[in-house]
Amino acid sequence: MYEGxxxxxxxxxxxxxxxxxxSAQRIAFHVLEADRADMDRLADAIRAVKDKVKxxxxxxxxxxxxxxxxxxxxxxxETVLCVVEESKDxxxxxxxxxxxxxxxxxxxxINPIAGIGPEQLHIRELLNRLHDDTIEEVIIATDPxxxxxxxxxxxARMLKSLGIKITRLASxxxxxxxxxxxxxxTLGRAFEGRRSAIG
Amino acid sequence: xxxxxxxxxxxxxxxxxxxxxxxxEADRIVVLLTPSHGQVRAVAKGVRRxxxxxxxxxxxxxxxxxxLSTGRSLHVVTQAQIRAPYGQRLAADYRSYTAAHAMAxxxxxxxxxDVDAAAQYRLLHGAFAALARGEQDPSLILDSFLLRxxxxxxxxxxxxxxxxxxxxxxxxxxxxPLGGVVCAACRPAxxxxxxxxxxxxLDALLTGDWARAASSEAAAxxxxxxxxxxxxQWHLERVVKSLxxxxxx
Numbered sequence: 001m002y003e004g005x006x007x008x009x010x011x012x013x014x015x016x017x018x019x020x021x022x023s024a025q026r027i028a029f030h031v032l033e034a035d036r037a038d039m040d041r042l043a044d045a046i047r048a049v050k051d052k053v054k055x056x057x058x059x060x061x062x063x064x065x066x067x068x069x070x071x072x073x074x075x076x077x078e079t080v081l082c083v084v085e086e087s088k089d090x091x092x093x094x095x096x097x098x099x100x101x102x103x104x105x106x107x108x109x110i111n112p113i114a115g116i117g118p119e120q121l122h123i124r125e126l127l128n129r130l131h132d133d134t135i136e137e138v139i140i141a142t143d144p145x146x147x148x149x150x151x152x153x154x155x156a157r158m159l160k161s162l163g164i165k166i167t168r169l170a171s172x173x174x175x176x177x178x179x180x181x182x183x184x185x186t187l188g189r190a191f192e193g194r195r196s197a198i199g
Numbered sequence: 200x201x202x203x204x205x206x207x208x209x210x211x212x213x214x215x216x217x218x219x220x221x222x223x224e225a226d227r228i229v230v231l232l233t234p235s236h237g238q239v240r241a242v243a244k245g246v247r248r249x250x251x252x253x254x255x256x257x258x259x260x261x262x263x264x265x266x267l268s269t270g271r272s273l274h275v276v277t278q279a280q281i282r283a284p285y286g287q288r289l290a291a292d293y294r295s296y297t298a299a300h301a302m303a304x305x306x307x308x309x310x311x312x313d314v315d316a317a318a319q320y321r322l323l324h325g326a327f328a329a330l331a332r333g334e335q336d337p338s339l340i341l342d343s344f345l346l347r348x349x350x351x352x353x354x355x356x357x358x359x360x361x362x363x364x365x366x367x368x369x370x371x372x373x374x375x376p377l378g379g380v381v382c383a384a385c386r387p388a389x390x391x392x393x394x395x396x397x398x399x400x401l402d403a404l405l406t407g408d409w410a411r412a413a414s415s416e417a418a419a420x421x422x423x424x425x426x427x428x429x430x431x432q433w434h435l436e437r438v439v440k441s442l443x444x445x446x447x448x
Contacts, residue, residue, distance in 0.1 A: 018223040112300035112444035113218050113259075144249075146258040149290035157293065174250050184281050185255035 006032070058129070060105040060122050062087045070103060077101040079136040083126065083155065085109050085143055093141060101139075104129065109147035110154055118154060126155075130162055137165040144171045209268045212236055213282065215323055216261045217303040221247065229257050229276065230307060231265065234317040238310045241267055241274035253279055260286035260299050260327055288331040293446060295330045298341040300441040302326055305345055308435050309352045318351045338420060338447045339412050342427045343404040350405065354378060354434050358402035361385055369395065375429045397422040417448065 001007055006028060013024035031039055055061070056068035063069070070076060070090070080101030084090055090103050106121045129135065140155055142148035152168055159166050172190030173182055182190070214231035217238075222228050225247040231239045246254045256263055256279045266278035289295045306323045310316045326344040330337055346356060357379035359368045370380040372390040380398060381390055396419040403411035404423065415423075428442055 017221075110296075110444075112297050112441035113304045115440040115444075117444040145254070146260070146286045146290050149287075150293060150296040153291055153296070154293050177250060181252055183252045183255045185258075185284055185287060 055105075059103050060087075060107060060125070061090050061103060075100075078134050080139065081129070081135050081137070082139045082141050084141050085148065085151070089141065089143075099139075101137075106142070106151070109142055109151040111147045121151075123155070123158070127158065130159065130164060135164060137167060140166065140168045144169070209266065209277065210236075211264065211266050212239075213320075214239065214263055214265045215303075215306075215320065215327070216257055216259050216263065216286070217307050218259055219243075219257065225251075227257065228273065232306055232310060232316060232320055232323060233265075234320040235315060236312075237314040237316040238307065238312050239267065239274055240312075241265075241276045242270070243276040243279075256281050258286040259303065260289050262324060262327070283328070283331075285327040285331045288333075289327070292333065292337070294337045294448075295333070297441065297445045298337040299327060299330055301341055301439060301445050302344050302348075304439050304441045305348055305431065305435075308437075308439070309348055319348065322347055322351060335409060335413065336420070336448060338424060338445070339404065339409075339415075341445065342420075342424055343407065343412070345427050345431050346401070346405045347407075349431055349434055352434070356401075356405065356430060358398055358405060369398065371395065371398075373398065373401075373426055375426065375433050378430070391426065393422045393426065394419060397426070401426060421447070 002010065009028040009031065010021070010024045013019055013027050014021055019027070052064050053062050054064075056063040056071055057066050058071045059068060061068040061070065065072075077100045080099075081104055082093060082099060082101055083104045083106060084093065085106055085108055087105055090105065093099050093103075104122070104126050106123065106126070108116055108121055110116060110118060110121070130138070138159060140152045142151045156166050156168070170193050171186070172193055173179065173186065179187070212233045212235065214233045217230045217232050219230070220228040222242060225245050227243045227246050229241055229243050231241060233239055243253055243257050245251050246257055248254070253276065257276065261281055262283040262285060263279045263281055265276055267274045268277055285299075289299045302323060306319055310319050322344065326340055329335060329340045350356065355378070356362070359380070360366060361368070361370055361382040362374070362377045362379040363381055363385035366382045366384075368380055370382050372381050372383075372386045372392055373379065374381050374387055374390040377387070381387070396416060400412060400415045400419045400423045403409075403415070404427070424447060428439075432438060
């Protein structure tokens with residue numbers, strides 16, 4: 001155990017995701033040895049993110065204003081909505097440059113064993129957004145894992161009655177890999193979702 | 200010839216994935232239920248990457264053949280192959296998915312590390328297989344699993360004879376702390392008076408009489424589910440979080 005402030009810093013770093021006690025100690029000593037100006041900048045950045053950043057009132061993406069950049073952009077396609085689990089998924093889809101619609105961030109996926117049900121996610125707000133006739137297609141882009149699939153199943157059931165086109169992201173083989181190394185579930189999905197090679 | 204240190208640390212076992220936690224950048228901790236090693240917590244490295252071959256295999260509710268090596272606090276999954284992809288089928292039906300979560304959480308609470316858990320393993324395997332087949336109401340499979348799981352752990356309830364004096368039934372009162380039906384003479388204060396159909400359903404769920412259970416009415420299923428939930432949480436001495444998210448008919 002170190003004294004006072006050093007131990008407090010190690011404890012605080014240790015509470016961050018993916019950081020164990022040894023990493024926490026290494027980072028804390030890096031902070032001690034680093035330039036004061038660099039560390040002041042880090043402290044200011046942490047303070048600013050807590051002071052300025054909030055969630056977009058429409059899509060729940062992170063934003064410094066009432067509405068995020070994407071919800072404010074008039075050039076985005078208002079008829080297509082992509083539903084994702086987290087804000088970082090918005091960035092992942094944006095990097096593809098193949099989607100020009102808007103987003104809705106659920107804030108997680110349905111995971112009852114972790115105490116997360118539909119009520120803990122932004123599903124009610126999604127239903128409210130779909131009540132006007134602007135949106136014609138909802139793309140469910142939850143993670144391709146069990147919780148993501150179950151959330152997709154739940155959303156599809158909820159949205160079926162609204163008469164909107166509901167699609168789910170395709171799943172299958174990763175680009176650049178060998179077929180023999182694909183696992184059974186992924187390869188099975190790739191077969192189920194095969195498409196015509198002509199046209 | 201002496202065995203290598205890897206061989207002495209490595210073992211192979213069938214397992215059911217109960218739950219997973221994210222670890223670090225791309226790893227997961229998987230909680231496995233095995234027949235002979237009980238509950239095992241193991242690190243699955245790199246499984247959150249889309250290129251991982253193990254990612255889909257180590258999803259919750261999958262029945263797998265796992266190769267593990269022992270570590271200081273956590274074991275490490277070195278290989279895994281799917282025996283039955285229950286997770287995939289359960290995620291496609293929301294009611295089955297929520298029921299499977301409650302089963303997995305209960306199995307996690309009722310088993311320990313390094314203790315034989317063959318009975319709980321068989322029970323959970325059977326319950327997941329029944330859910331995946333989709334032939335019965337998921338709520339009935341869940342309640343039957345919960346009663347039998349608690350019974351396997353040593354707290355067998357009785358819904359035929361009085362739990363205090365053994366007088367043969369049918370009886371009209373249920374006492375959750377005592378573990379089943381009580382006769383008029385033994386009935387303590389605070390006992391419940393469910394409908395006779397609900398008590399009959401509880402008995403059918405405990406004994407696995409599916410024909411009788413399937414013919415029950417919705418009201419009896421609701422009442423029986425409340426008693427099962429109360430009985431389970433009384434013995435676990437804590438709330439089973441997934442139960443409140445279970446979607447019943």
